[in-house]
Amino acid sequence: xxxTAEPPERREKQDTRRAILDIAQxxxxxxxxxxxxxxxxxxxxxxxKAALYYHFSSKTEILRALLQExxxxxxxxxxxxxxxxxxxxxxxxxxxxxxxxxxxxxxxxNDPSAQSALQDLIPRSxxxxxxxxxxxxxxxxxxxxxxxxxxxxAAAKNGTxxxxxxHGGRLSRLxxxxxxxxxxxxxxxxxxxxxx
Amino acid sequence: xxxTAEPPERREKQDTRRAILDIAQxxxxxxxxxxxxxxxxxxxxxxxKAALYYHFSSKTEILRALLQExxxxxxxxxxxxxxxxxxxxxxxxxxxxxxxxxxxxxxxxNDPSAQSALQDLIPRSxxxxxxxxxxxxxxxxxxxxxxxxxxxxAAAKNGTxxxxxxHGGRLSRLxxxxxxxxxxxxxxxxxxxxxx
DNA sequence: GTCTATAAGACGATAGAC
DNA sequence: GTCTATCGTCTTATAGAC
Numbered sequence: 176x177x178x179t180a181e182p183p184e185r186r187e188k189q190d191t192r193r194a195i196l197d198i199a200q201x202x203x204x205x206x207x208x209x210x211x212x213x214x215x216x217x218x219x220x221x222x223x224k225a226a227l228y229y230h231f232s233s234k235t236e237i238l239r240a241l242l243q244e245x246x247x248x249x250x251x252x253x254x255x256x257x258x259x260x261x262x263x264x265x266x267x268x269x270x271x272x273x274x275x276x277x278x279x280x281x282x283x284x285n286d287p288s289a290q291s292a293l294q295d296l297i298p299r300s301x302x303x304x305x306x307x308x309x310x311x312x313x314x315x316x317x318x319x320x321x322x323x324x325x326x327x328x329a330a331a332k333n334g335t336x337x338x339x340x341x342h343g344g345r346l347s348r349l350x351x352x353x354x355x356x357x358x359x360x361x362x363x364x365x366x367x368x369x370x371x
Numbered sequence: 372x373x374x375t376a377e378p379p380e381r382r383e384k385q386d387t388r389r390a391i392l393d394i395a396q397x398x399x400x401x402x403x404x405x406x407x408x409x410x411x412x413x414x415x416x417x418x419x420k421a422a423l424y425y426h427f428s429s430k431t432e433i434l435r436a437l438l439q440e441x442x443x444x445x446x447x448x449x450x451x452x453x454x455x456x457x458x459x460x461x462x463x464x465x466x467x468x469x470x471x472x473x474x475x476x477x478x479x480x481n482d483p484s485a486q487s488a489l490q491d492l493i494p495r496s497x498x499x500x501x502x503x504x505x506x507x508x509x510x511x512x513x514x515x516x517x518x519x520x521x522x523x524x525a526a527a528k529n530g531t532x533x534x535x536x537x538h539g540g541r542l543s544r545l546x547x548x549x550x551x552x553x554x555x556x557x558x559x560x561x562x563x564x565x566x567x
Numbered sequence: 568g569t570c571t572a573t574a575a576g577a578c579g580a581t582a583g584a585c
Numbered sequence: 586g587t588c589t590a591t592c593g594t595c596t597t598a599t600a601g602a603c
Contacts, residue, residue: 188586203483210405210484212578226587228580285481288403304533319549322534326553329529334522337500341521353515357522360561361553384568408596422569424598 192230194220199237204281208238209288235292238282242289245279246296248272253303256310265310266331266358267351273335274346280336304328311362319364327362334358388426390416395433400477404434405484431488434478438485441475442492444468449499452506461506462527462554463547469531470542476532500524507558515560523558530554 198219202211213234217224231237252272256265273280282289283300311324331354338350394415398407409430413420427433448468452461469476478485479496507520527550534546 191586205483206487207403207405207482207484209403210487213580214578222586223588224579225581225589229586232580234579281483286403286483287399287401287477287481288406288484291402291406305537308533318545322530322546322549323553325533325537326526326530326550326557329533330522330526330553330557333525333529334518337504337521337525338518341501349514350518353518354522356560357519357526357557360556360559361522361526363556364552365556387568409598410596418568419570420597421571421599425568428598430597 188230191226195227195230195237196241200241200278200282203238203241203286203289204278207286207288208282208292209286238289238292239296241279242283242293242296245276245283246299248276249300249303253306256307260310262311262313262327262362263355263359265307266327266362267355269307269328269331270335270346270351270354270358273332274339277336277339277344323362323364327358330354330361331358384426387422391423391426391433392437396437396474396478399434399437399482399485400474403482403484404478404488434485434488435492437475438479438489438492441472441479442495444472445496445499449502452503456506458507458509458523458558459551459555461503462523462558463551465503465524465527466531466542466547466550466554469528470535473532473535473540519558519560523554526550526557527554 195216199211199216202215202219205211206215213224213227216237217227220227231240249272252268255268260268276283308321308324308328311327312321316324334354334357335346338354339346342350391412395407395412398411398415402411409420409423412433413423416423427436445468448464451464456464472479504517504520504524507523508517512520530550530553531542534550535542538546
């Protein structure tokens, strides 16, 4: 009991850090990164700006901490795409990853000011999108198949975001099943079945 | 010849106004609305901030002028959705409208700071999305059909944006044809053809 | 129609006390 | 770990000359 107990100060420090990140995420999504001031964040928490700067050395570092997990998750998605995964499994992975990261995708994917603030970390998102659509298109794809890959990816990713927004943040099993089937149909032309 | 000639001063004023809007659109898309200062815009044009404020009374009004056309175009799309249009024609209309407004959709649809700056004009975009997906779902739709409507709308709209980005801003006829077919397949389930 | 100069305040970030 | 007070800069917007 003595060894497993954590020092209480450590605990509080981590909690405050988490609280800052939670509020920052909410405000960045609502007003944008550039549109949210450090004072906006601290006033919501009832603390001073100086207190926040004890936990984060800059506003940019808050954004960096928020985007660390999503960027890693998307990198995993790109690795999946490069692997031996079938198109159905890949599209399902796109849907599931999008669900997990919905709140942060509002920041990472939608806010130009966040992207220009993290120029070193973000450029990968474009590469990842290309890797996924390339994997969906398959080897030696004809132009039409590339177009269908973009359509299927958009149906999976943005369809998921739209349904999450419409259904109050939860994706039902029916949502997932129908969305996946629709994305697969978008990918597969009727006159060239192209079995995966 | 005397009556048709326009006063040259009027002409220059309109030209300067257009130049401001063009640069503002480019910078808002790249850095976000909140992330772009009035000085950023005027320095690109080689003019003073005061000169800009002769043409626009505030930074918000520049944004409002930029979004006026896109909002009207989307409103027209919502009217089309309410009319007797078939689902194929509606999806084609979504693709064509997205192409026309691609540069501004980067602002209207992607930037949280722009949306929070124009709270009175923007809330309609959510209603319009709902009107389009409702029209795609048809009368008395079952839950699965509503999901497919979201998938088809995402394929048409975001698929168009992805292809525009990948193909350097132009949508070929093949792009349009394949995208439309893919969106239609996403909408129509194999075991319930649901003729429109 | 455009300029210089400046007002008035918000911004990110720090110093130093407790 | 949090505070008050403040620094220096950037911001939107205006005044007044040309």
